[in-house]
Amino acid sequence: MANLNIRNKQERTYQAIIVGSGASGGWAAKEFGDLGVKTLLLDRGRDVKHIKDYPTTNMLPYEFKHRGKLPQKVLDENPIVAKCYAYGEDSEHFFAKDSEQPYIQDKPFDWIRGYQVGGKSLLWARQVQRWSDYDFEGPARDGFAVDWPIRYKDLAPWYSHVEKFAGVSGNLDGLDTLPDGEFLPGYDLNIVEMHFAQKMKEVYGDRHMISARCAHIHETRPEFSEQGRATCQNRNLCQRGCPFGGYFSSNSSTIPWALKSGNVTLRPDSVVHSVIYDEEKGKATGVRVIDAHTKEVEEFYADVIFINAAAVNSNAILMNSTSARFPNGLGNDSGVLGKYFAFHNYRAGVSASYDGYKEYTTTGGRPTSGYIPRFRNVKKQETDFLRGYAGGFSAYRGGGYVADARVGMDLKNSMLNPTPPDGPWRVGSHMMGETIPKESNFIALDKDKLDPYGLPTLKFNVDYDDNDEKMIIDYQEQISEMFSKAGFTDISVRDDHRVPGLDIHEMGGVRMGKDPKTSMLNGNHQLHAVPNVYVTDGACMTSTSTQNPTLTYMAFAARAAHHAVNESKK
């Protein structure tokens, strides 16, 4: 391996290095920039500048050669990423191709990656629900994983901090399961969704359906204008990158902000090989970086290292950072690195029809939909499985042209004059189930097989268990019952038997905990054994709960960045 450290060491020395510029790394960069910390922000992918590098963002449907569909050859060459709902002709340039980084599936796992500056923050579903203590206290109450070293009160101010800057729209719903935050006005539910929400309150009392909080700017504020961001235009073309900055991404928000501070240097095309550990000093001193194009290796140095490479790669970097002191991976005295890996169970769904409100339909667009907060096993154990699930919910009215009109002028006129909706409303829900982290669900490195960068190949041993299967049945039964009580008919349940991964909520492997013997990180996201290394992305998750996790990683990153700065002042 060529080690070309031509430039002098001083030029390659910073106060902080952040590995990864997605939602969590971007937040660390923003905080360090604001706090005057000289920071190097690394990303393995190419640079994606806000607006300038969104090539499809303003393309009209007829400007896509295949009208949005990807060629068969692309699908055949990329069987994994091709399963992702957001992967299309308008967004394929923001997804890593399968060949970029092959991996071993000891058990099937669909690993979806976004390798560019901004990472998956360009592609995420932008749903941002806070955790509550019902979530943080889960492992301790129910006896799985280890106790979280933090509680809601530790994170609440940081949720507020990131919500105010990122822009989160939502209603003040007053639910203890899903704490309210610093919200811009929420988006409307439609008439059938409101009917369902009302019915749930009447019938159950403790089951709710709300407008999901989303990271979209619904009302202009000076703090967004200052970032160069405008209100969301309801385009629902978010996966192309938003020219308005209407939704939060690192690219539209934290990264340009951090760069403007003059304290942060962005270095794209930098694949991190490992963290450098100095045995004498007893701390990490920097990172080894492989140039994505030349494959040359260069070292960069800093007092503090933040690993925000997205859950799987943050694990991989620590596993590959071996030394005499840490032969099994950096900070891995406990032996739990890579283990207790978990995800969200998205396998099940329920759909139905509703015969009411037939004189109504919807017009325009909105960037969110309905959300059913977890109601199972919240205050006490009620079922023969642990934990519970949240649900997505939406109602929509069909309509459109009669495709079976006779060819010729009948067909032409039918297409040009779509019939008003005359069928029933359709409603649907999808499951977001908590999975229980366990030792037997793990990721590891195969050091005999090297990827195109010469890095060890990742292998996945992650699967569902009996708890997940029971939860699927319960979700289907409970949602069906709720639909039935709301007067919905034609109810059908599904289990698509997808393998783990497509939820794109992979978590754990570098879990937080109070005890260095059973966890990797302390309550401030520092490696117990190497306190100048922080991990604040999905890898740090002790348990998964049911909420879309990105908001929590953002709050973690901001909190940990402030902690690191306070520590340096001591």
Next chain:
Amino acid sequence: MNRRIALRHLALISGGLALIPSCDFSSDDILAAYENLKVTTSQKQLLGAISDSIIPAGELKGALELEVPDFILVMVNDCMTAENQVLFSTGLAAFPAYAKNTVGKKFDQLSSREKEDLIQGGIDLQPAETPEGEKDRAISYFLNTTKKLTMQGYMASEYIQTEIIPYSLIPGPYNGAALISENQKPRING
């Protein structure tokens, strides 16, 4: 302009013009732009005529004038499995004989109404699970695919989406309780 778009533009500029050189000038030239299909010039003309029967010109332009046949061939060439490409090509090649056998005339000798009847009949075919049914299966697949792609290519054309039913990248704020009766649009005569 990134490389992908540049290449695409190049493909669009050169598409349909490049012909594989053939020594036998009496045979139909195979169009090289659709490399996964063996489509000849005359077959493309036939496809154009079929798509123009599916969506004919009237007060508004028809499928042929909007170059829908090019779109169909691009989609079949790029976005279909090899198996379905064979089925499509087989159906296209078999269509002249199908016309002869069904109505006793060549397709281009039929009136507009007869052409529509023939196509609709092929779309509605219920091919038997027998060796004889194989040919019907190809005809049915070819015509159903052509109809579906003609509809898509027509409605998602620049002409329709700019001049007839303008497409907006900004759909406006959400109304979750819009009365259908207040949402009627003026009729468009095709």
